[in-house]
Amino acid sequence: MAVAQRELTFNQAVNEAIRQEMRRDPTIIIIGEDVAGAAGRRNQGFDDGWAPSLKSRGLYAEFGPDRVIDAPISEMGFVGAGVGAAMTGLRPIVDLAFIDLIGCCYDQIANQAAKMHYMMGGRVTVPLTIRTSYGSRGWSGQSFGGGAAAQHSQTLYAVLAHIPGLKLVVPTTAYNAKGLMIAAIRDDGPVVFLDHKFLGNAAKSPVPEEPYTLPIGQAAVVRRGRDVTLCGIGRMTHMCLEAANVLASEGIDAEVVDVLSLVPLDEATILESVTHTRRLIVVDEDTPTCSMARDIAARVADQGFDYLDAPIKTITGPEAPVPYAAALERYYLPTPDRVVTMVHELLGR
16 A cells, blocks of 8 residues: 655755755754744744744754854844855855845845855855745635735845845745745755745645755646646646636636746746747736746846737735735635636637
């Protein structure tokens, strides 16, 4: 009889990845707000899948205060400490609770972590992992639950993707979350690990117990199709898959590409998909101006124009802050229905 594979949530997979790597390598530390305070207790009011402390739960009890370090609410201070620790022989994981907070530590990320290897002629490495959450928590597949409002719901990864020297990964399942987290920790340069708030408890999948890595810079075709390519980023990949199931019931065969890595971006996999579907829709939760959706669209237009039978389309949030009210948030976020409608417009049927 076949033994059923165990399943983990996204949060559990990230926690296991960090725990296994800390056991393997004593130079790995984790620093951030409430990472030590997560020592086995329930975070009252914040235990709904997106609380940053869920990724570090129980680590303090095993590794102690020298390796699991609670920081004050000063992102400039503890991100800077992580950069310095990485430059001097440690391999820190910095837990930046929300990507919205990059404004508080942008200099440390953009001018220190990203540039030191280059400025020092390759003599200094910065093996730093920054884990941070992005996006809104609204759409559950059946209803909208209200989010974290304008200052804690943003999708700002395009701001970081603009900085040479950083790598950015956007996992979508528990399986690739564990593999990409371990790959990020083992990388000798700065890697930003971006997890969507909603996926913490919602994304559950089989995960091997042993440590493993997935390559940074490689997308995945998660559904084969022939009529149109749906390119999803992070949580939006799940929206694309839901839309593809609806389209299949209508006789439309959509291929879904999960980006997984924003920097480096796997242009080859996206282009290969477009060569046989001849149509592309990119779905991105970010606002449209200077977004990753438009960047991907521009790259495909530049390199794959001859393969296209229709204009490239993007589905994003609007040019507005994320609203708090669930009724408004419903109209803000990309949804499977919006993807299905766009496919019909693109195909003319």
